[in-house]
Amino acid sequence: MTPATAPRPVPRLIATDLDGTLLRDDKTVSERTVAALAAAEEAGIEVFFVTGRPARWMHVVSEHVHGHGLAICANGAAVVDLRDGGRVLTVHPLERPTALAVVQALRAVAPGVSFGVETTVGFHHEPVYPRMQAYDPGMIVAVAEKLLEEPPGGGAPVVKLLAHHSELAPDAFLGLAREAAGELASLTRSSPSALLEISAPGVSKASTLARCCAERGISAAEVVAFGDMPNDVEMLTWAGTSYAMGNAHPDVFAAAGRLTAANNDDGVAVVIERILHDLPDT
Structure with a gap:
């Protein structure tokens, strides 16, 4: 101070x-x-x-x-x-292979987690991922892993990966996720619910x-x-x-x-x- x-x-x-x-x-x-x-x-x-x-x-x-x-x-x-x-x-994108590794790490330590993927051109999420804004529902995908596979030409840059858990307390989920994937990416939260926001390392x-x-x-x-x-x-x-x-x-x-x-x-x-x-x- x-x-x-x-x-x-x-x-x-x-x-x-x-x-x-x-x-x-x-x-x-x-x-x-x-x-x-x-x-x-x-x-x-x-x-x-x-x-x-x-x-x-x-x-x-x-x-x-x-x-x-x-x-x-x-x-x-x-x-x-x-x-x-x-x-x-x-x-400052989150590279898709890194995002995929984060998804796999969080699925291992927090069964029941669901994911959304924010790119520069739109938002996709798994079926059980909660809709945050009624006017912006995004597009549903079967599983985030398929969306995060490297497409031809690289696809639109991923700016943020989101992870939601319906049972864990928000801070507990963040602590667990940082232990599991903190070396892969930057993890934080801003929602009152157990919703994590994941960016590229150092971002x-x-x-x-x-x-x-x-x-x-x-x-x-x-x-x-x-x-x-x-x-x-x-x-x-x-x-x-x-x-x-x-x-x-x-x-x-x-x-x-x-x-x-x-x-x-x-x-x-x-x-x-x-x-x-x-x-x-x-």
Whole structure:
């Protein structure tokens, strides 16, 4: 945590998670938050949405992107242009042989697990895998193993593998999965259910945010980050200033340097307003 006597750099970029953080529980962005985001950009502070969501689920905030129009999706596996229909600009794929090895490892330690496969062109899932969004059911496949076999030409890049278990507790499932497959891939979670999100080794919100910041000449010390779930931990640890939401998972409380109000109480906007108030006069 930053010592109280050390002057903090003026923030140049705000990185915020969406679900449980920027968004209220009803998946809306409050008028107060919309105004705060616009004011931050007007003051010259870039805002990046950094989420586990795929690009096609970014409609909830696409109209609130200012300036650059970019967002980091799928826990860092993709950078997309929200001004161009969510077009994928860069991707850090989970190679299919690696994804297949993860599937086999998890089936061995967690019988009853079901899988979904997120690619740059769509979503496929096994029959018993739960539908997360009624408006986006995806395409059903018999077994994930068949989908993950290397097709001619390589097929569309896999940005995320998802694993769901209907009986295990969420954190217990994550711990078990990391023991079984943590050397193969990056495993995390952001759902209140036992749903794991699996990316290529070394890929996280933090790794891709760091690249985006480096391209802009922005240091970690100049970043303010917000999050609420385990998939935010690396980002909150990397950022110079980080906030756990009042509704955050215990691991996030431990990783963040500071605490703000819950998502339903506009915790992100509260901090942005304070940042803007404290900006030095120019």
